[in-house]
Amino acid sequence: MRKKAMAFHNFQQDISTIQVPDAFTFPFCYEPHPLTILAAEQLQDYLQGQQDFTHNFGLDHAMSGLVIGKMFGVLVVRDPAGQLGFIAAFSGKLAGTNQHAYFVPPIFDMLDPSGFFLQEEAVINALNREIDQLAANPLITALKAQLIDLKQAQEEELSQLRKLHKANKADRKRQREQAKALVGAEDYSSLETDLIKQSYRDQHEYDVAKEACKAELALLEQELDELLQQIEQRKEERKLRSAALQQQLFDQYHFLNAHAERKSVLDIFNEALQMLPPAGAGECAAPKLLQYAYQEGLTPICMAEFWWGASPSSEIRKHKQYYPSCRGKCEPILSHMLQGLTVDPNPMLQNPAANKTLEIVYEDDDIIVLNKPAEFLSVPGIHIQDSVQHRISQQYPEITGPIIIHRLDMSTSGLLIVAKHKDAHQFIQDQFIRHTIKKRYTALLEGIIQEKEGFIEFPMRVDLDDRPRQMLCYQYGKPARTAFQVVGIEGNRTRIHYFPLTGRTHQLRVHSAHIKGLNTPIVGDDLYGSRADRLHLHAGYIAFIHPSTLKKMEFELPDPF
Template sequence: MQSSPSYSRQNKFSFNGDEARTSDVYDGSFLRGSSSRLHSFNTDISLIEKPRKFTFPFYYEPHALSIMAAKELQKYLIEQDDFVHNFGLRDGQEGLVIGKMFGVLVVETPSGEMGYLAACSGKLAGTNKHHYFVPPIFDMLDEEGFFLKEESTINQLNREIEKLEANEELESAIADLEKTNETASAKLAEMRVLHKQNKAERKQIRTHRKIILAETKYKEVEADLIKQSYRDQHEYDVLKAQCKLDVEQAKFVVDQLREQIASLKETRKQKSAALQHKLFDQYQFLNACKETKNVLAIFEEANNITPPAGAGECAAPKLLQYAYQNDLKPVCMAEFWWGASPSSEVRKHKSFYPACRGKCEPILGHMLQGLEVDENPMLQNPAVGKELEIIFEDEDLIVINKPAEFLSVPGIHIQDSVQQRILARNPEITGPLIIHRLDMSTSGILVLAKHKHAHQFIQDQFIHHKVRKRYTALLDGMITQTAGIIDLPLRVDLDDRPRQVVCYEYGKVAQTEFEVVGIENGKTRIHYFPLTGRTHQLRVHSAHQLGLNTPIVGDDLYGTRTNRLHLHAGFISFVHPVSRKVIEFEIADPF
């Protein structure tokens, strides 16, 4: 279903002929025909000021134009009948539930008119061919393309390998080899026992005959005994050789069958490597300067690593590539999640999200060259103008009230932090200073050590879970539970650091006790008592569908950004390293 064109003063599209389709030409001369994916806005955008710089894709507030384009795309997704895909939004719909990330890119034509492009990350409904969305950088699902043909060849090799590995002939040959080995070992062992008995008997004969026989007769007996010994040795050597031959013959049968498998695996390896390199060559990315670079070169220069699976398949690279190929100037962009959340991640229906870092950061680093882009807010020091409130200090400890958006320790790009500030204030401090940390966005109580003994003494209490801590949060919604324990193991999202995901296979144990304080204007005030200390533990346990399914207000990673993250470390209790008395501190939450 195509949206109808808008004829506002600053967004007037002229069409070729009588067909008024958003996929037709603007200006009557560019992007002609149904192959165009440029959409006009359905609403008047004449009063919306165009952004001065393009969106910084890894941390942004969607511009009003991006929000409008996203709403029109969402309307299309609700009303369309172009494809069938189970996003998990309709009860009873058949098929595997797969939510998707969609993106919109607002663009400007050479004549100064505005429109937008739409894209989906990965394939949608089993195909890459959709009239509403820009095409992929390379369509791996093209039935006439090399990828599916080569993949079919590799899959055939996989089936042949699986068939040979499950072959009864191979199983029988392996069993025969094992049996031959066992039989040979048993025969040789049996003969060794017999020869050992023979040897013992010869020894008795020597001892007895030497006493009763004359020397000449004894020498005849001794000669015969020596012959018996040689005969035993020869008999063993013959049996050993025969056993070795039997085993080698059985092994030869197994090796022949295994060599077929090894040969097929080597062929598969070579074909897979060749296909991968050929695939890399297809992913050629443009930038605003019309410079092209393939994905392999981009990742080698950025991280000196092989591109991860799916690199280049996200919405943002697709949108920019199509814009550059068609002389459309990128103005602003946004990406949002549509559908049910994956089981491991925190993704909320219709919520905006930044581009992923693992796959997109190197690619977009190249593609954005030549565009004037918003400054990276993560390179700006959020602690400028903020002071550290000292709430307790003696010869052993310093306890502070850390403001929100203030680093506990120096970061990669920003050095200003609690650690730097306190060391500058107290240059006499020896040994480690930081005992525990708070996320940059979390405010509240932070305990610091002035010397090594204090650091180790209190850190031991953290390690053995003897420190009592309480956090207060404001959740962006109402929950029905009044208390409980959340137990969801966490690990870092390798494709999108520092986001965390729930992972029962590789995640570390993460447990949080909670108690609801009250409901305030449709939001839930809650106390958290973390039993472990994982990165973003409280944030993920709040937002994840298997946790409380309600993000913390202001959570820019797992919820919706506001003026601040409404999470505060308001209480702590521990044993003093010198007095050995329990001390506690409490600060009311500031929200």
């Protein structure tokens, strides 16, 4: 088994005292097992010193070229002889190829020079170049300009003819009026006949001129259409070839599970989401690892993925940081591939607020001000109903209209206002819309911030491949603005006040962690930083106008961390 000898790695450290987990890693929310940490560190040592390939991860400033950080994965496995080891993989391609001795092979190698993909891609690329050349033909531009000029000239010609005929018509009317008073009935009848003939001649002259214009225009349009049709024919050919290539590519991706059941990527996404697979589905590290393990008779034990290198400009990725598998591309595939394995329970199906209570800070006939605990939903989720909205509606069945005026992220604690009736809801919500409500959050950051105060601004949107993560996006993102003020330095951490001027999802978390923000994640941020006992983010102050008294109300809570 030559491939296995290359891809299967023995642990270099003694693992005899480490207990093997009873269940496999739930890949979308996990704490790395000690075995996967050892495997990852061994892989990182290899990446640090290897000379097998050259790739600019952005860690060596002396290297030139495009910086591309990578997600790597390790899968601890047991071979048929019972020996524990691990296999490794990377997402996408590495150093321009899919084949590396240290790593498992791809499920399908699109970069194989003799394979159909590159060959057909070359044909499509040639079509692209031909389309560009045809579209750049200067005769097309010239003919389009001639058409514009010709249409303008013809319209002017026909307009002048219409004016002449209108004048002729007025003259005929004048002749009729004069003839009625000067000639007899017989002579008038003869004049009328002649005037009618003149009218017909004018109409015929206009019709002939119009048809001549139309014919002249048609000749020019035909010449242009022949050139444009060549482009459309190439585009249609490209469209058909691209669709056929995509279908052929999908046909190469069939995934195994622990029951040795094989399912195509098309069937997986159709059954799970009723959609076609997104680009790159099956190219992430986790599916590669499990596929290789099943094919080689290796038993999966536990898994972890980490980022190596500089962060992409739009996302938040930290060097050596562990991350869950992406949801958009991997969740349907891994849901199939994990069948037959005993897997850790999905923590997102467990109610984090089960033993927590809502503290009422203030209450009157219009509103309730709450101190929401961390890990407590503001509104019901997909799987969990328990939330501020659910608790309040149960506790106050007499409340009419919407309850929730604004939200806090599940992991954020602090002040939350809820309404007891529709008018109160609308009155306070309008203040949020007009940004007249004053809010202050306190966070503890995983590092030292040198600036005393400042302002962060960049547009954000959801990462469509990995919800609920948010990302920077100048094309489709919405404005996100935050002012900050450093409170103090506590060892290697910074206590900071945030004053959000917009209310985007995860705004403070992303503005903290992103390289274009403070580049320092909040303590306990399991999405953009490192997991801890909790997310150290607290909504500690809020000020607004009361819906009935119209007086300013202020509430402040101490930091719980």
